Amino acid sequence: xxxxxxxxxxxxxxxxxxxxxxxxxxxxxxxxxxxxxxxxxxxxxxxxxxxxxxxxxxxxxxxxxxxxxxxxxxxxxxxxxxxxxxxxxxxxxxxxxxxxxxxxxxxxxxxxxxxxxxxxxxxxxxxxxxxxxxxxxxxxxxxxxxxxxxxxxxxxxxxxxxxxxxxxxxxxxxxxxxxxxxxxxxxxxxxxxxxxxxxxxxxxxxxxxxxxxxxxxxxxxxxxxxxxxxxxxxxxxxxxxxxxxxxxxxxxxxxxxxxxxxxxxxxxxxxxxxxxxxxxxxxxxxxxxxxxxxxxxxxxxxxxxxxxxxxxxxxxxxxxxxxxxxxxxxxxxxxxxxxx
Numbered sequence: 001x002x003x004x005x006x007x008x009x010x011x012x013x014x015x016x017x018x019x020x021x022x023x024x025x026x027x028x029x030x031x032x033x034x035x036x037x038x039x040x041x042x043x044x045x046x047x048x049x050x051x052x053x054x055x056x057x058x059x060x061x062x063x064x065x066x067x068x069x070x071x072x073x074x075x076x077x078x079x080x081x082x083x084x085x086x087x088x089x090x091x092x093x094x095x096x097x098x099x100x101x102x103x104x105x106x107x108x109x110x111x112x113x114x115x116x117x118x119x120x121x122x123x124x125x126x127x128x129x130x131x132x133x134x135x136x137x138x139x140x141x142x143x144x145x146x147x148x149x150x151x152x153x154x155x156x157x158x159x160x161x162x163x164x165x166x167x168x169x170x171x172x173x174x175x176x177x178x179x180x181x182x183x184x185x186x187x188x189x190x191x192x193x194x195x196x197x198x199x200x201x202x203x204x205x206x207x208x209x210x211x212x213x214x215x216x217x218x219x220x221x222x223x224x225x226x227x228x229x230x231x232x233x234x235x236x237x238x239x240x241x242x243x244x245x246x247x248x249x250x251x252x253x254x255x256x257x258x259x260x261x262x263x264x265x266x267x268x269x270x271x272x273x274x275x276x277x278x279x280x281x282x283x284x285x286x287x288x289x290x291x292x293x294x295x296x297x298x299x300x301x302x303x304x305x306x307x308x309x310x311x312x313x314x315x316x317x318x319x320x321x322x323x324x325x326x327x328x329x330x331x332x333x334x335x336x337x338x339x340x
Contacts, residue, residue: 027246028232030269031253032260037238038215038322039264048146049324053315055084055142056213059125060134061315067126067178071102074175077125078105081145081173085109088149090171097191104175106192109148113168117204119337120170120294121147121330122189122283124177124210127313134315135305137177139213143327144171150331166339167204174283182281189283197290205251205337206294210282211301211308212240212326213318223303225277229270237304239266240326244284244295245274251293255333262332265325278303297330 041049059066059077066073078094085092090109097104107125123140127133148171175188184190189208196203215238216222222237224230242259244252249271256269274280274288281301284294302308307317 027249027271028269030242030260030267031257034260034268035263035266037266038325041321041324042328045324045328048328049320051146051149052139052142052323052327053320055145056134056138056315056318059138059141060127060132060313064132065127065130066133067129068100068102068104068176069129074126075105077141078107078173078175081107081125081141084145085148085171088145088152090148090152095172095192095195097188099176099181099186104188106175106188107173108192109152109171111151111165111169113165113338115166115168116202117167118170118201119167119334120172120203120206120287121334122170122172122174122206122208124174124188124283126175126178126188128178128309130311131309131313132311134313135213135299135318136211136301136308136313137209138315139211139318139323140209141173143209143212143323143330144173146327147171147331147334151334167337169334169338177283183285187283187286189286190289193286193290193292196292203287203292205255206284206287206292207255207330207334208282208284208287208294208296209330210296210298211305212297212299213320213323214299214305215239215319215322216304221304222300225303233268233270234266237300238322239268240322240329241298241300242267242269242295243279243298244271244293245279245288246271247288248284248293248295252295255295255337258333258336259329263325263329265322265329267329297326 063076066077093108095106123144125141181187252271284296287294307313
């Protein structure tokens, strides 16, 4: 009996190890050389940092909690985002729908490309009930606005204007990502993605920017939804994460490789089944439902951020230097994806 138990344990152990090896090889092993710590900001990144700080302060400090229970503030955020796009010289469009008798607005700005493929860079701008939402998701919304302004300007740091992108760039701020709309038909990004599918839009990549402003160098500051993931990833929350479902693996690996070619901040990537907690927890999920490749960029939110979904998610909690390095790196990724 003991001999049979022994060999059964051995077989199970081998099977588990084989599964973990396959999971690492296909889902966690990312291309490119990773850096070990964040680097200093360049001169143009210092200006970007102050831009991001001001936008987070406007959304989470001045406007504050913004959701269907704080409807005037939700609309104030939509107006601010629309105005920011317009100030950058972009033509905006409100992708609106009605919920409980109230109008809700996704805000879109587009830079037309030479080819039919579209790259969507998006983030939700609403906050959860009871929270001003500085990191979740003032950080993502601020990043979308800053990136849109840079690509609309067509120049940076004294360089000559960029030519139009080969692929169209769409910068979109989504409404109603937070509960009780989360992962439902009322989610603004799902409304938007469905309409894109109905229109026949050829979205080749969607990048969801979700809580990207908090970092920590403390030991054990990083946790994971499954203990097994901690075998493969750091326990220090000093990195930015890139996450996708299995079908979007090719896009994820390309984005991580491009990010690491220019990155001055550590990064980790994971292409995992969407049922694992955290993998589908943002607007990329909506695009997966319509068959579009999509990824999430995140500081991992509740698995690192101690003020997640709380009244203490305020602008002073963000690490604006490392937040800036993430946005600067994503800018270079978008340049490559759009064939600029």
